[in-house]
Amino acid sequence: MNKVAVIMGSDSDLPIVQKAIDTLRGFGVPVEAHVFSAHRTPEQARAFARAARENGFGAILAAAGKAAHLAGAIAANTTLPVIGIPVSASTLDGIDALLSTVQMPSGIPVATVAIDGAVNAALLAVEILAVSDPALAAALEARRRADTEKTLEKNAAVEAAFNA
Numbered sequence: 824m825n826k827v828a829v830i831m832g833s834d835s836d837l838p839i840v841q842k843a844i845d846t847l848r849g850f851g852v853p854v855e856a857h858v859f860s861a862h863r864t865p866e867q868a869r870a871f872a873r874a875a876r877e878n879g880f881g882a883i884l885a886a887a888g889k890a891a892h893l894a895g896a897i898a899a900n901t902t903l904p905v906i907g908i909p910v911s912a913s914t915l916d917g918i919d920a921l922l923s924t925v926q927m928p929s930g931i932p933v934a935t936v937a938i939d940g941a942v943n944a945a946l947l948a949v950e951i952l953a954v955s956d957p958a959l960a961a962a963l964e965a966r967r968r969a970d971t972e973k974t975l976e977k978n979a980a981v982e983a984a985f986n987a
């Protein structure tokens with residue numbers, strides 16, 4: 824199975840990024856985590872992205888806050904799918920990172936999830952790998968069913984409490 828890279832702009836992003844790592848591990852997907860910054864360590868970020876396909880990665884998650892150019896900088900240097908996670912790391916509550924991550928020029932795509940949307944970023948990466956992995960696809964189906972069951976239980980509890 825291809826690996827998924829989880830790149831963060833700073834270790835201060837880790838509380839959000841950890842949710843992506845945990846989700847990927849829950850599916851048995853091999854994960855590598857790194858701190859590379861588009862601004863502070865641009866050469867390292869570029870080198871990682873350029874070698875990522877030959878190093879066995881199938882998708883790259885890139886989480887950053889503030890002027891969040893990390894996902895775009897990674898995407899500029901690979902044709903692997905890049906999923907951007909805007910992090911709420913500033914007084915602007917992540918709106919800055921969202922716009923910096925999502926507004927990519929035509930030709931260099933970044934699939935951007937919600938502010939702090941690390942779980943969905945991981946699930947999207949699993950969905951990408953699952954295109955050619957039936958066991959992973961089955962695991963995704965099972966998770967959907969479990970989520971549906973949880974919501975049905977919540978509905979039953981609310982209906983019992985308020986609709987008597």
Ligand code: RP5
Pocket residue numbers: 831832833834835836860886887888889890910912
């Ligand atoms: C971004 O700046 C990082 O991704 C982080 O979200 C934010 C703050 O970084 P630190 O100053 O905490 O290292 O590049």
